Amino acid sequence: MAAKREKSFQFVVIGGGIAGVTCVEELFTQVPSADVALVTAGPHIKAVTNFRQVSRTVEEFDVEERPSRVLQEKFPALTVIHSAVKALHARDHSVETEDGGVFGYEKLCICSGGRPKLLIQDNPYVVGIRDTDSAQEFQKRLSKARRIVVVGNGGIALELVYEVEGCEVIWAVKDKAVGNTFFDAGAAQFLIPSLEAAKPQEAALCKRPRYTTEEPGGVQTFTADRNSHKHGGWTNPGSALGPDWHQGIVLRGAEQVTRRVSVEYQCEVEKICTPEELLPSAEQTLKPDTVGSWPVYIQLTNGKAFGCDVIVSAIGVVPNTHPFLPGNSFALAEDGGLQVNDHMLTSEPDVYAAGDVCTACWEASPLWHQMRLWTQARQMGCYAARCMAAGVLSKAVELDFCFELFSHQTRFFNYKVVLLGKFNAQGLGSDHELLVRCTKGREYVKVVLSGGRMVGAVLIGETDLEETFENLILNQMDLTPYGEELLNPNIDIEDYFD
Known part of the structure; x- marks a missing residue:
């Protein structure tokens, strides 16, 4: 049974990423007098800025990391609760936070995002890059690195191998071509020469810095809503990287080379080991002078082994449902996400979900499919708010047009x-x-x-x-x-x- 609640709200939104913040903003648009609480563990939230509707479904925007007070100044009726969620009591319509608070709700929206899959837990040489903290940690590690191995073939991996300089990069992908998530082998062949050419100098005049290491209060730029890496475990939620996360962050290794990328196709990680654990069969694939000269070794399923300073795990995310499942009866999709219907409702009454944490389980348009991208986090957060408001105002709401056609605009290479x-x-x-x-x-x-x-x-x-x-x-x-x-x-x- 939940503890005694401190306060009840008309709407409670969990998560300070793109989906959650967009949901809060749209709730106040739909119900200006709404009583809304945002529950977020971090001091910053993610805000959509410079939004531009390119066409009926294609949209373009920047994402800025801002102090939560900016959102409170915009919506004085908003209550921001700075704490991670400990438990959800769906039957009781209340949320319990890590700091002991219990808050009631009429309608709840879970926008807790996803957490990165790591190749191996608690290995000091394996890093996942999903949020502000982990990007800064990677920047520090990279500055001393001679060689890194990047494992993965999604958006973060694509951006990383292109941006890293001053370091040798071994890129291990499980597919026949790079960027398999986003395009076919033909497009991959079109892009590959960009890895071999010198990176063009960005025009500094028109670029707003997209990443800073300022103290809270400064403006930083990222996206969506996932978790942050603390001491080997994923604990307090930190919002995920998004469009142009690498702008303004120096991704340079310890060598004088500009960029040297080698791609290992159709392989996965067989073993990550110390020099002492290296198998004789793996040693045979290494140059004799490299055995024992690297802090960590990675053995791939194609029979090759590489020594390196850092291994980057960029193999995707899993929906961050952990605090919400115990004691409740959520229907989960095959990918582990909270099942939502065409009104973003989960299987629990009055509990909605949006963004990376949920899986669309309605009969989708033949031209739309779900991908865990910042564009869909924004669209789902906005639509969930309209559905929540319609529920309170007893109004009908139709499935948003953005779900008619999949569209996504980004930049690679x-x-x-x-x-x-x-x-x-x-x-x-x-x-x-x-x-x-x-x-x-x-x-x-x-x-x-x-x-x-x-x-x-x-x-x-x-x-x-x-x-x-x-x-x-x-x-x-x-x-x-x-x-x-x-x-x-x-x-x-x-x-x-x-």
């Missing part, structure tokens, strides 16, 4: 990247065809067609095709008559279809 719909032909089997246009060093355009209709696209570079392709995907126009002319660079396709 200094190229603008836009992903639309079934961009990797997800779930289409052999029932699709691809059209590709590639100009080396400038752009890579791929469209996915099914039954003569466009169902997905990958746009790398300044193509300016996102709005046109978005319309073609949403309209489901039969493109059979156009054939390969659809990507003819001599035809102004935007004017043609507008």
Whole structure:
């Protein structure tokens, strides 16, 4: 039974990341007189800034890390509770915090994000990079490193191998191509030369610093809502990295080299060991002079072994549901996320969830799928707030249009990247065809067609095709008559279809 509650609120939101903060902001938009509490362990929250609606579904924004008081100044009725959650008593409609507080709610939204998967727990040479603290720790470790091994093929790994300088990088990926989460082998081949070329100098004039090491009160920039790494265990929530997290942070090793990246394809980690634990079979794959000269060794399933100073675990996240499950009966998805319906409601009454912690379990549009990205954290947080407000105001609310078509805009290897719909032909089997246009060093355009209709696209570079392709995907126009002319660079396709 829960302890005696201190106070009850109309709405309680757990998590100070993108999903949680967006949820709070939208609650006050929907119900200006709302009584809202935000429960967050850290002193900072993540705020969406410079938001721009590029097209109907494509959006662009920055994420700033700010003191929570900035949110309180914007919404004086907001109560911020600085503590981690110890337990949720769903039957009792109350939340218990680590510092002993108990708070009642009418409607609750869990936006606790995800926590990183680590290759191995409590190994001093293995680091996960998911949040502000761990990025700063990695920066310190990297400054003394001659060689690092990056394991993983997602967004953090892609950004990291491109940004690190002054250090040899061994990149171990389990797939046949890099960036498998975001694009196909063709796009990967287009991007790989960027790893071999000198990194272009960023124009400092127009770039706002995206990462600082200021004391609380300074502005920092990151995204979403996951957990922070403290002394080998994941404890107090710290918000995750997001767009351009590496801007303004020096990712330089101890060597004079600019950048030297070697990719090991189709392999996973077999063993991480000290020099003493190195197997004779692994020693045979190392250069004789390197045996015993590194603090840690990594053996891969392709039979190769490498000595290094740091191993970066960038193998994804798992939904951070831990404090909410005991004593409750949440339905969980196969990936461990809290199941939510098309109103962002979990299986527990009056408990909603948004962002990385939840898994969309409604019958999705054939052109949308869930990926744990900062864009979806913002969209889910906003929509969850509208559903919570509708519940209190007894209003109907329809599924947001953003769930009609998957869209995501980001940057990899200094190229603008836009992903639309079934961009990797997800779930289409052999029932699709691809059209590709590639100009080396400038752009890579791929469209996915099914039954003569466009169902997905990958746009790398300044193509300016996102709005046109978005319309073609949403309209489901039969493109059979156009054939390969659809990507003819001599035809102004935007004017043609507008």
